[in-house]
C-alpha cells in the first residue's frame with residue numbers, strides 16, 4: 599500500500615504524491631488497471647471507496663481551446679467519465695488545433711501536407727481565462743500541462759490567476775530544474791509524467807539505466823521504485839502508468855532515498871539530458887509548433903500564441 603502522502607495545491611486541496619496514469623492503456627485494459635491501482639493504493643478497500651477518497655485529473659484537449667468551447671468540453675469530459683466533478687482540470691498543451699467538429703471523431707485535424715492544423719487566433723491566455731471561469735463545483739482546481747516558465751508567466755500576467763498545477767515531462771534524464779524553481783516561487787504544483795522515460799523513439803525505459811539499478815540494489819528495491827522515490831522529492835506528484843498488475847503493485851510500494859542516492863539519480867540528467875515528448879519530432883501526425891524552445895523544434899513554422 600502506498601504511504602498515502604499528499605501535498606497542498608494553491609487552492610488548499612490535497613493532491614496525492616503517488617498517482618496512476620492511464621494514457622496508452624487499451625480501452626479494455628484501463629478499467630482493470632484502474633481497479634488494480636485502487637486496490638493497491640487503498641489496501642483492498644475498493645468497495646467502500648467514496649468519490650472524495652480519490653483525486654481525479656483530466657485535461658482540455660487542444661481542439662477545445664476556443665474560450666466558448668471550454669465549459670462544454672468540461673461537461674463532456676465529466677459525462678464521459680460518469681463523474682460530477684474533477685479534482686483537477688488541466689489545459690493539456692499550450693497549443694490550439696483548428697477543429698470545430700466533434701473532437702472525439704477527429705483528435706488531429708490535418709493540413710493538406712499531413713501536419714496537424716494549428717489555430718493561431720486563440721491565445722493561451724484566452725483559453726486560460728475561460729478555465730478560470732469554470733464552475734468550481736465541476737472543476738475544483740484548474741491548471742495546465744506542458745507549459746514553460748514563459749507560458750505560465752503570460753497566464754499569470756494576463757489573468758491574475760496562477761494555475762494550481764503544471765503537469766510536465768520529468769524523469770532522471772529531464773530534471774527541469776529552472777521550471778521547478780519558478781513553479782516553487784509561484785506556488786504551482788508539479789506533477790511529473792513519463793517518469794520512467796516512456797518515449798516514441800524505442801529508447802529503453804530508465805528502469806534499465808545502470809545507475810538506477812545500482813541504487814535499487816542498495817535498497818533491495820526495484821528500479822521503478824527508485825525513480826518514483828526520486829520523483830516525489832521536493833513535494834511533486836508523479837503518475838506512473840502500467841497495465842500490468844505486478845508492476846502496479848510494485849509502483850505503489852514506496853521507498854525513500856538518502857540525499858546521496860537522490861543526487862546519484864540526479865546526476866543522470868546532468869550527464870545525459872533528454873526530453874522525449876517533443877510533438878514536432880515525436881508525434882505522428884506532426885504538430886508543426888515550437889513549444890519548448892528545444893533545438894529540435896527550431897524549424898517548426900508555428901509558435902505558442904501568447
Ligand code: NAP
Pocket residue numbers: 618619620621622690743744765766790791792793794795796797803805822823837838839840841842845846848849875
Ligand atoms: P511512464 O509512466 O514513464 O511509463 C510507462 C511504461 O512503463 C509502460 O510501458 C509500462 O509498462 C512501464 N512500466 C510501468 N511500471 C513499470 C515497472 N514497475 N517496471 C518496468 N516497467 C514499468 O510513461 P507515460 O505513460 O508516458 O506517463 C505516465 C502518465 O503520464 C500517462 O499515463 C499519462 O496519464 C500522463 N502523461 C501526460 C502527458 C501530458 O502531455 N500531460 C504526456 C504523457 C503522459 P506496462 O503498462 O506494460 O506495465
